[in-house]
Amino acid sequence: MDGSISNTMLNKKIAKLLESDLDHDKETLEAVKILSSCFTDNTITIRRNLSNTLEKRSLVIIENFQSCFGEIKRLMESLHLDLTSMNQSCLQTMNKIKNLKTKNQNLLEKTHYLKNERKTVDIQQAIVDKFLDRFHLKPHEIAILKGLPSKEDPHQPLPMTETFFELLGKCRQIHEDSKILLSSSQQTTGIETMDAMSVLEEAAFERLYKWTLNALRSFNPDSMEMNNLLFKAIGFISERTVLLKNCLDEYGTIRRAAVVRNLIDALTRGGPGGNPPPFDLNSNDPVRYVGDILTWVHQAIASEKELLVQLLQQCDPTTFKEINPIKTSLSFIMESLNRPIKARIEQLLMSEPSSTKSHGPLVLFKIKNLIKFYSKVFSTELLPDSQLVYTMVEIDSLAHRVFINSLNFHCAYKLGKSADGDNEQPPIDLTPTDSLMQTIYLIDQILSFQNSFILSPVDRQEIMITMVNVVIKPLIQACRVCAAKLPGLEMSIFLLNCFHEIYQIISKCEFVDEFKEALENQINDYQTSLINENASNIITYFGLTAVYYAIKNEANLPLSSITGCDALALQFCSKKVDFFLAKPDNFQLPQLSYLKSVELRDNIKRKSLEFLCQMYREIYEAINKKENEYDEPESLLTQTPDHFSSILL
Known part of the structure; x- marks a missing residue:
């Protein structure tokens, strides 16, 4: 029974081995590989001694392992001894440190206190540095503002540079920022800082003012090339009205000398190389001469204004509430032209109307209008009370008087x-x-x-x-x-x-509508006179004058009983009327042909015929009235008024 069980188990193991996939079983492959190294030959003796062989090999391995671990044990024991010794040393050191800490506790506390104090001092130092940087200037910056000599050259003051204006702006900013201190607990510091900055700013302005005057004086008046430093200087100085006025006066003195010299050159020498020619060459053409002079002055005003605008470009316009520096300086500069302009134009105008050198009314009128035009132009560019404007008004008044005198002379002589x-x-x-x-x-x-x-x-x-x-x-x-x-x-x-x-x-x-109307009335009066004269002349030719006057005078007698109004006379008149109607133009006044105006001549003729038709109608109607006692009145004047009018009109 037991044998069968063992066979069964062996069979299962064998079956399991046969069924297993040895190609993928690493452990089995490794065991087989080791096992194969134990066989040199596949004999029964070797197979029987396999167990002893394996045990011997295991024993060798264990002995090697013991030998290795014995060395490790020895090293670990030596390490243990070292660690024990180190631990004792550390304990001794800790004890010493505890003893020293106990002894130096006061020193450590003081060191910690001083370290905290140093941090506080460092913070305060940083605050002071920031304060000084914001509310104070460094010594070299103060030297630049005051213009003190440099260390490299003690005899030569520092030159004017862009840095000066930056520092002056910083000085002003410090002064403004100091007002903040007045609202805090640092009022004394704020007042002292403001006072210091005010003194420094005054010193800087004094240096800036002197430098600006020297810069203006050193310029070439003919070229007048200005740099950006001067523009900035004038911009700062413009805040001080008195200083600005002095600078502009200095500038004006330089420019007025240059302007009057340029005018004299234009009058006598002309341009470079004689182009354009001098104005005095055109003195025989007074209109051109005066026009050239005044045009040159106008251009000079425009050029000087452009220079002044450039000079004052960085000034704040709100500082010029009371004065206009451009017009004031222009007026001052142009004053120098009064004498040469006035002398030449007056010399041109002041001649007797009867002399051969006198100019006619037309030339004087042109000169007068040129002067008036430029007088108004100058008054818009300069101050109203400037000398040049006043001189132009005087010359304009003189030109008007000379023009009137010339007209009077023309009318009188x-x-x-x-x-x-x-x-x-x-x-x-x-x-x-x-x-x-x-x-x-x-x-x-x-x-x-x-x-x-x-x-x-x-x-x-x-x-x-x-x-x-x-x-x-x-x-x-x-x-x-x-x-x-x-x-x-x-x-x-x-x-x-x-x-x-x-x-x-x-x-x-x-x-002149009133005068025009009066002259028109006079013309109409003379036309009416000629119309009546022309119509009366034709009525006289007809022989109907006696009849017409009798009608107008409203005689109490019948017309037929008045001399010249009888039937025989009227029949004779009728023949003349027929002859007149055949050629009415031949019976117009011959003097009318002397009328230069065709319109006037035709108007007089037309209105004369209209008046004649009216007179003829009145005569015809009077003749045909019964109270005038004409026999067969229709046979006296054969032409009816309507037919008479239709032929003439």
Whole structure:
């Protein structure tokens, strides 16, 4: 029974071994490999001694293991002895340290206290450094602001640089920041800091002011090249009005000498190489001469203004509430031009109207308007009370007086005078005289120049009133004096020709509506006179004058009983009416052909015929009334008024 069980178990083990995958069983493979190393030959003796062989091998392995661990044990025992010795040393050291700590406890406490104190002092030192950096300047910075000599060159002060302006700004910032201290517990420190910065700022401003004056004096007045340092200096100085005024006065003194020298050169020498030529070469052309001088002055004002704007570019405009530094300096600089401008223009104007060197009214008018125009231009660029503006006003007033004197001379000595100086006679053709046409041409030229020039309405009105009072009224009077030598009809024709020319030129004018209306009324009066004269002349030719006057006088007698109004006379008149209607133009006044204006001539003829038609109608109707006792009145005047009017009109 037991044998069968053992066989069964062995069979199972064998089956298990056969079923196992030895290729992947590493332990089994390793065991087999070791086991194979124990066989040199597969004999029964070797197989029987396999157990002894394995036990011997195990014994060898155990002996090797014991030998190795014996060495390790020895080393561990030596290490144990060393650690025990080290532990004893550490215990001794700890005991010593405890003893020393007990002895030096006060020293450690004091060291810790001093360490904390050092931290506090370091913090306070950092605070003080920050305070000094913000509210104080370093010695070398103070030396720069005060302009003290440098260490390298004790005899030469530090030059002006951008650093100076940065430090001056920092000084001001410190002064402003010190006001914060006044609201804290550090009021004394704040006041002392503000006082120190104020003193330092004053010293810096004194140095800056002196440097600016020297810089302005050292510039070449012809080129006037300025740098950024000067702009910044003027920007700071502008806060002190008195200092700025002194600097601008110094600048103005330099520039006014250069400006007047440049004007004299332009007048006498001209530009480089004679281009442009000197103004004095054009003195025989007064309008161009005056225009060149005033244009040059205008350009000089623009150039100087540009330099001043550049010089004051970094100034705060809000500091100029009471003064305008640009206009003030420009006015001061341009004062130097008063004498040469005034002397030359006055010399040009001051000549007797009767002399050969005198200029005509037209030239003087052009000069006057040039002066007035530039006077207004200068007054906008300069101060109203500046010397140059005042000089221009004086010259303008002089030019106006000279212009008026020239007009008066023209009216007094040339109107109504012939080329030989004798009293002018009306032309045979009753056209306007030569002096009248010359005067009208002069007025037309003056008006044309006025319209091409930029003048204000007030100036234009002043000119027109002057022309009317000084020229046109004397012109009308001269026409009347000349016309007084003619018979009535010729006088009306001549005056109509003259007044029409005057009216044509007056119609272009402004601000003289009242005078224009008065002249128009005079023209209408003379036209009415000629209309009546022309119509009366034709009625006289008809022989109907007696009838017409009888109608107008409202005679108490019948018309047929009045001499010249009988039937026989009216029949004779009817024949003349028929003859007139055949060629009405042949019966117009021959003097009407002398009218220079076709419009006036046609208007007079037309209104004469209208008046004639009205007179004829009145006569015709009166003849056909029963109370005038005409027999067969329709046979006396064969032309009815409507037919008469239709032919003429």
